[in-house]
Structures are given as C-alpha cells and as structure tokens.
Amino acid sequence: MTRAPRPAGCDAVRRLLHESLERELSPGERARLDAHLAACSRCRELAADLPALLAALGSLPRPAMPPGLHAAIRARTLAAPRARFGRLALLAAAALVAMALGLWPALHPPRPAPSRAAAAARQVRLALAITGRGLAVAGERGLALSVGDAVGPALARGSRAALAAVLEPPLTLATGLVRPASPRPAGRPREKEMTP
Amino acid sequence: MDDAGYERALAAHGDLVFGYSLRMLRDPEDARDVAQEAWMRLWQHRHRVEEAAARAYVMTCAHRLCLDRLRARRTRPRAPEEALASLPGNPASGPERRAAGREAARALEAALARLSPRDRALVLLRDVHGLPYREIAAALGIDREGTLKAALFRARERLRSRLAAAGVTP
Numbered sequence: 001m002t003r004a005p006r007p008a009g010c011d012a013v014r015r016l017l018h019e020s021l022e023r024e025l026s027p028g029e030r031a032r033l034d035a036h037l038a039a040c041s042r043c044r045e046l047a048a049d050l051p052a053l054l055a056a057l058g059s060l061p062r063p064a065m066p067p068g069l070h071a072a073i074r075a076r077t078l079a080a081p082r083a084r085f086g087r088l089a090l091l092a093a094a095a096l097v098a099m100a101l102g103l104w105p106a107l108h109p110p111r112p113a114p115s116r117a118a119a120a121a122r123q124v125r126l127a128l129a130i131t132g133r134g135l136a137v138a139g140e141r142g143l144a145l146s147v148g149d150a151v152g153p154a155l156a157r158g159s160r161a162a163l164a165a166v167l168e169p170p171l172t173l174a175t176g177l178v179r180p181a182s183p184r185p186a187g188r189p190r191e192k193e194m195t196p
Numbered sequence: 197m198d199d200a201g202y203e204r205a206l207a208a209h210g211d212l213v214f215g216y217s218l219r220m221l222r223d224p225e226d227a228r229d230v231a232q233e234a235w236m237r238l239w240q241h242r243h244r245v246e247e248a249a250a251r252a253y254v255m256t257c258a259h260r261l262c263l264d265r266l267r268a269r270r271t272r273p274r275a276p277e278e279a280l281a282s283l284p285g286n287p288a289s290g291p292e293r294r295a296a297g298r299e300a301a302r303a304l305e306a307a308l309a310r311l312s313p314r315d316r317a318l319v320l321l322r323d324v325h326g327l328p329y330r331e332i333a334a335a336l337g338i339d340r341e342g343t344l345k346a347a348l349f350r351a352r353e354r355l356r357s358r359l360a361a362a363g364v365t366p
Binding site for chain 1: 202210228
C-alpha cells in the first residue's frame with residue numbers, strides 16, 4: 001500500500017501533536033496542528049494512535065520488587081554494621097603508632113660514639129680475652145685480626161716492641177687483659193713509631 | 197539525607213527501580229543485581245543527596261548500570277514476555293491490564309524490548325513510569341529539555357511503527 005507524501009512541516013507539527021497530549025496548546029498552535037492534520041493522512045493516523053499508545057503504556061504492570069530484595073538491600077545498607085566504628089578503630093590504631101614512634105627516641109637515646117683509643121683498647125682486650133694469653137705471647141696475626149680500626153693494620157705490621165709502644169703503659173698482663181690505653185698526644189706520628 | 201530519608205526513598209521507589217531495570221534488561225536476576233547496586237550507591241552518597249533528589253539519583257545509577265549490562269551482553273534483551281509474565285505486578289494496575297487485553301500487553305512489551313536501549317529508556321521513564329522531564333534528563337545525561345522531548349517523541353513513533361509492523365494497533 002502506498003502512502004500519500006507528507007506535506008511539508010510534518011516534523012514540527014508532530015511535535016505539537018505530542019505536546020498536545022501533555023498540555024493545552026495555544027490557539028495559534030492548535031490552529032496550526034488542525035490545519036496540518038486536515039491535509040496529512042499519516043499525521044492523522046498518528047494523532048489517532050498516540051493517545052491509545054500512551055494509555056497502553058501507562059497501564060502496563062509495574063513489577064514489584066521480588067520477595068527478599070527489599071530485605072537484602074536493607075541488610076547491605078540500613079541494617080549493615082556501621083563503618084563509623086571501623087573508622088574510629090583505625091584512628092585509634094594510628095594514634096598509638098604515632099605515640100610509639102614519638103616515644104622511641106626518648107626510650108632509646110643514642111649512645112655516644114666511643115673514642116678511637118677506647119675502641120682500640122676494647123678490641124685488644126677482646127682479642128686477649130679470646131686467646132687467653134697476654135700481650136707478650138700474642139702474635140701479630142692475632143692482634144691484626146682482632147683490632148678492627150685504623151690501628152689494626154699498623155699493629156699487624158709492627159713488631160712486639162712497637163705494639164707495646166702503641167698500646168703504651170700502663171699495661172696489665174697479669175690477668176691477660178689490657179687496661180684502656182691513654183690517648184696519645186696529638187700529632188704524634190703513629191706510623192713512624194711503629195716502624196721498627 | 198538521613199537514614200530515615202533513605203528508608204522512605206527505598207519504600208517509595210524500590211519497585212520503580214526494580215521494574216525499570218527489569219524492562220531494560222529482561223532478566224530478573226540482572227534486574228535484582230542492578231537494583232541492589234543502585235540502592236547501594238545511593239546509600240554510599242546519601243549524605244550529599246537531598247531526599248527530594250533520591251529518586252533521580254537512584255534512577256540515574258540504575259540506568260547507567262543497565263547500560264553497562266546491556267553493553268556487556270552485546271545482544272538485544274532476551275525472553276521479553278516470559279521475563280515479565282511470572283512477576284508480581286502492581287495490584288492497582290491489574291484491572292487495567294486485564295482491560296487492555298493480555299495479548300495486546302504482550303505485544304507492547306515485545307515491541308518495547310526491541311527498541312534501542314535509549315528509546316526504551318525514554319518511553320519507560322516517561323510513558324510507563326511517568327517521571328518528570330527533569331529527572332529523565334538527569335538519568336539519561338541530556339542537557340536540554342527540548343532535545344529530550346524530541347528524542348522521546350521519536351522513540352514513541354518508532355514504538356508505534358514496531359507495533360504496526362507486528363499487526364498490532366494500540
């Protein structure tokens with residue numbers, strides 16, 4: 001079946017047709033619509049069908065939520081455990097960590113760095129204690145392994161006399177331990193003295 | 197919006213969100229999931245949503261979630277009539293539906309199901325659920341009311357054409 005060609009202006013008038021189902025058209029709009037419908041069979045058909053179509057759409061059933069869906073949504077929202085407590089717990093934990101970090105330096109003050117001579121003496125004492133023998137019988141090798149700072153290599157290269165000079169009196173060998181050595185005078189050329 | 201406002205919104209619009217999702221997706225399980233997720237999103241943002249705007253917000257969420265699901269499927273909705281036939285309807289619309297005739301209603305549902313998601317959304321939101329243009333524009337992300345109306349009118353006419361092609365007169 002062939003349809004008559006649409007008169008010009010169908011689109012604009014069809015808009016008026018839809019609008020007429022929702023509001024009252026102005027007299028000018030109504031006259032324009034009526035004039036177009038009188039001349040256009042296709043728009044007349046649409047005008048006849050549209051109210052019935054909208055009525056049918058408006059009367060379609062509106063499905064209700066299936067059983068349990070309302071309760072399931074409530075369980076995840078209104079009835080769910082509140083995150084407020086979780087946030088508070090998190091804040092409390094963060095505060096505790098911050099306090100612990102802040103108190104750590106106060107509870108563990110940094111130790112003063114030992115002087116080089118004292119460190120050397122401790123190393124020597126340790127070496128002697130390990131070997132269980134006095135300086136008189138301690139070999140250069142043993143001392144070289146025991147003294148870890150700059151004195152060590154010098155000692156390793158020195159003779160027993162030089163070692164004694166470096167460690168200097170007072171030395172107490174009776175117990176196999178060395179008393180802390182007195183700091184050497186400033187500017188004393190260590191390497192020279194240690195060379196036999 | 198406080199908890200009481202959320203509760204009122206859920207009671208007032210719960211069926212709307214589910215019913216819209218069901219007609220968009222034609223799958224009761226998908227519709228259920230979308231409805232839950234949409235209400236969850238409103239719950240998460242309830243403190244910055246006024247109670248008066250709750251319906252628009254949750255419908256916007258539902259619409260976007262439906263589009264996501266439809267894109268994931270990459271197919272047109274399935275089983276349009278059967279998906280709706282077994283569901284409990286609004287008691288108030290029961291007599292109206294009987295008056296319209298079961299067959300005509302099924303044909304209309306089928307024609308709706310074959311519209312594009314955008315056309316279907318327009319017709320559902322305006323002509324089935326009667327939402328105001330302002331809320332439909334928000335849900336569909338359309339800025340101008342004139343653009344929205346033009347799109348809705350075209351969607352109605354396409355629906356009418358599909359019904360006519362199926363030999364059904366509204």
